[in-house]
Amino acid sequence: MVDLSVDLGGGRRLPNPLMTASGCAANGRELHRFFDVAELGAFVTKSVMADPRSGRGTPRMAETPSGMLNSIGLQGPGIDVFVDEDLPWLQSVGARVLPSIAGSSSTEYAHVAATLRASRAFDAVVGVEVNISCPNVANRGLVFACDPMASAKVIALVREQLPRDIPVFAKLSPDVTDITAIAAACVKAGADGLTMINTLLGMVIDTDRMRPQLGGVTGGLSGPGIRPVAVRAIWQVRQAMFDGRIPTVPIIGVGGVRTGRDALELVAAGASAIQVGTVVFNDPSAPVRVLRELCELLESKGYAHFTDAVAVAHGR
Amino acid sequence: MSEATLRARVAQEVAEVIATRRVGAYQHLTVVAPGVAELARPGQFVALAVGGETSGTLLRRSFSIHKVSPSGTYGGTVEIVVSAVGSGTQWIVDRAPHDTIDVVGPLGKAFPLPTDPVACVLVGGGYGSAPLFWLARDLRERGCHVEMVLGAASEDRLFGVVEARRSSDGVTVTTDDGSAGQQGWVSDVLPEIITRTKAGVVYGCGPMGMLHSITQVAEAHGAVAQVAVEESMACGVGVCMTCVMPVVGADGTTRMVRSCVEGPVFRGDRVRWDAFDGGHARVPDDAVGAPKVGGH
Numbered sequence: 042m043v044d045l046s047v048d049l050g051g052g053r054r055l056p057n058p059l060m061t062a063s064g065c066a067a068n069g070r071e072l073h074r075f076f077d078v079a080e081l082g083a084f085v086t087k088s089v090m091a092d093p094r095s096g097r098g099t100p101r102m103a104e105t106p107s108g109m110l111n112s113i114g115l116q117g118p119g120i121d122v123f124v125d126e127d128l129p130w131l132q133s134v135g136a137r138v139l140p141s142i143a144g145s146s147s148t149e150y151a152h153v154a155a156t157l158r159a160s161r162a163f164d165a166v167v168g169v170e171v172n173i174s175c176p177n178v179a180n181r182g183l184v185f186a187c188d189p190m191a192s193a194k195v196i197a198l199v200r201e202q203l204p205r206d207i208p209v210f211a212k213l214s215p216d217v218t219d220i221t222a223i224a225a226a227c228v229k230a231g232a233d234g235l236t237m238i239n240t241l242l243g244m245v246i247d248t249d250r251m252r253p254q255l256g257g258v259t260g261g262l263s264g265p266g267i268r269p270v271a272v273r274a275i276w277q278v279r280q281a282m283f284d285g286r287i288p289t290v291p292i293i294g295v296g297g298v299r300t301g302r303d304a305l306e307l308v309a310a311g312a313s314a315i316q317v318g319t320v321v322f323n324d325p326s327a328p329v330r331v332l333r334e335l336c337e338l339l340e341s342k343g344y345a346h347f348t349d350a351v352a353v354a355h356g357r
Numbered sequence: 358m359s360e361a362t363l364r365a366r367v368a369q370e371v372a373e374v375i376a377t378r379r380v381g382a383y384q385h386l387t388v389v390a391p392g393v394a395e396l397a398r399p400g401q402f403v404a405l406a407v408g409g410e411t412s413g414t415l416l417r418r419s420f421s422i423h424k425v426s427p428s429g430t431y432g433g434t435v436e437i438v439v440s441a442v443g444s445g446t447q448w449i450v451d452r453a454p455h456d457t458i459d460v461v462g463p464l465g466k467a468f469p470l471p472t473d474p475v476a477c478v479l480v481g482g483g484y485g486s487a488p489l490f491w492l493a494r495d496l497r498e499r500g501c502h503v504e505m506v507l508g509a510a511s512e513d514r515l516f517g518v519v520e521a522r523r524s525s526d527g528v529t530v531t532t533d534d535g536s537a538g539q540q541g542w543v544s545d546v547l548p549e550i551i552t553r554t555k556a557g558v559v560y561g562c563g564p565m566g567m568l569h570s571i572t573q574v575a576e577a578h579g580a581v582a583q584v585a586v587e588e589s590m591a592c593g594v595g596v597c598m599t600c601v602m603p604v605v606g607a608d609g610t611t612r613m614v615r616s617c618v619e620g621p622v623f624r625g626d627r628v629r630w631d632a633f634d635g636g637h638a639r640v641p642d643d644a645v646g647a648p649k650v651g652g653h
Binding site: 111 | 415
């Protein structure tokens with residue numbers, strides 16, 4: 042039996058490296074009908090902001106080859122409802138939770154983090170993912186993760202609000218010239234880890250109506266079609282860590298993982314944990330299936346520990 | 358949304374196709390899915406994966422359940438009616454007997470049934486009539502007088518006229534081109550039927566424009582409309598947030614709600630029809646968390 046446990050910081054070992062991806066699993070109840078969400082290494086919730094948010098109008102999605110575009114617009118209940126209802130529910134079923142937080146200003150991120158810390162179910166939190174890279178904001182220029190300074194400011198403010206034993210993960214966008222520069226700025230500002238990658242900005246035109254298909258015009262591209270982009274981004278950042286250009290921190294790999302083999306690909310590129318996102322729409326039990334497949338694959342390759350496979354493709 | 362909705366049981370099954378036949382412009386499929394068949398109620402739907410495990414078409418296609426037979430010869434079966442409108446639905450239509458399809462269901466809320474035996478009118482647009490026949494049987498078992506109205510653009514786009522005659526106490530057919538029944542729209546014949554039968558509830562399933570007009574006619578004649586919407590969905594299970602629409606809650610406040618878990622059946626007068634326009638649904642300014650200046 043392969044030892045799947047992994048330490049992503051904070052001194053708390055997760056039993057396995059499999060997670061949901063933010064925005065692809067709601068806040069737990071829906072998928073709990075298909076599998077026990079406590080079986081996952083961690084459950085990553087939908088990005089929550091300070092106030093309730095309606096999201097955008099519809100249509101909100103367009104199917105693409107091996108993927109989809111979404112234009113949800115960070116619909117959510119707001120942090121107060123999240124800590125009163127969603128987080129306690131996840132705690133009640135024994136889930137380890139990696140809440141994803143978002144904001145339209147760095148102070149909003151800090152407020153959301155502070156509210157999270159002060160909440161009664163905070164014990165269930167094993168880390169916080171900071172979504173600085175959602176492309177579905179009114180002004181594309183507002184994406185913090187396109188600017189090292191803006192990214193660093195958000196991460197530093199969030200880091201201040203949370204106890205030291207709660208690792209902070211910066212979720213990065215691949216839509217940048219040099220992702221290692223953003224990664225370095227985030228780690229320098231206090232990020233304990235990185236989540237890579239968020240969706241890529243894309244667009245589809247409805248040629249029947251000759252107009253943009255999405256109500257929000259542009260959207261985030263996800264699914265197996267973007268997996269090579271995730272592998273590349275993880276590889277580049279991990280290589281920068283090997284080269285000493287970025288302090289070594291855990292990378293949570295996300296982007297187009299459909300099978301255990303896909304997960305292993307991201308792991309070999311340098312990911313210490315794996316999130317399963319869009320494929321959940323195809324197979325609601327995908328996270329536990331991918332975990333099972335990954336475990337079988339590691340076993341067949343003779344690995345005793347999952348962590349032995351992390352970043353092994355470097356230098357080969 | 359209520360806890361009961363989310364706790365509602367759901368099955369994911371690799372279902373074998375045991376029968377498939379052409380019905381007018383549509384394909385009627387019967388699949389073996391005992392888990393779904395055992396749990397389903399009229400108005401609920403199933404979400405079908407397209408193209409097998411390695412398919413590049415990831416998003417599920419959702420169909421309202423036409424019929425279930427929990428203890429058939431082959432084990433429990435589920436029947437759906439499919440209109441091939443794109444490559445995904447075409448793949449489903451092309452399945453032959455003994456092929457398999459990954460099915461998740463039953464999903465969403467069923468049609469609420471009246472506690473008293475009031476008269477009901479069931480209105481189906483095109484193959485939107487698919488879920489109405491077993492609803493009709495359930496209503497008649499409760500002593501309700503049931504009439505059905507089936508409308509479509511043309512005769513080949515009607516579904517279930519013969520079955521409607523078996524399932525109800527009266528059937529009215531309309532087509533836009535007059536190729537079957539009365540020429541016109543369902544809303545042309547609905548006022549007379551509600552008035553004559555003193556109907557308390559009008560159930561509808563079909564395109565959004567039709568559901569809007571059913572709601573208006575029902576309201577004008579003192580009946581409650583219960584409509585099953587057809588919004589495009591990526592997952593069908595409540596996690597993707599793409600199938601939202603603006604609906605007024607019991608507290609009088611408008612929210613963008615998921616039609617897959619809080620619907621697909623809504624009380625017609627709760628839907629913010631004013632927000633729908635040409636394939637778009639905008640967020641009403643008074644909705645919870647609506648965009649401020651600058652948008653989302």
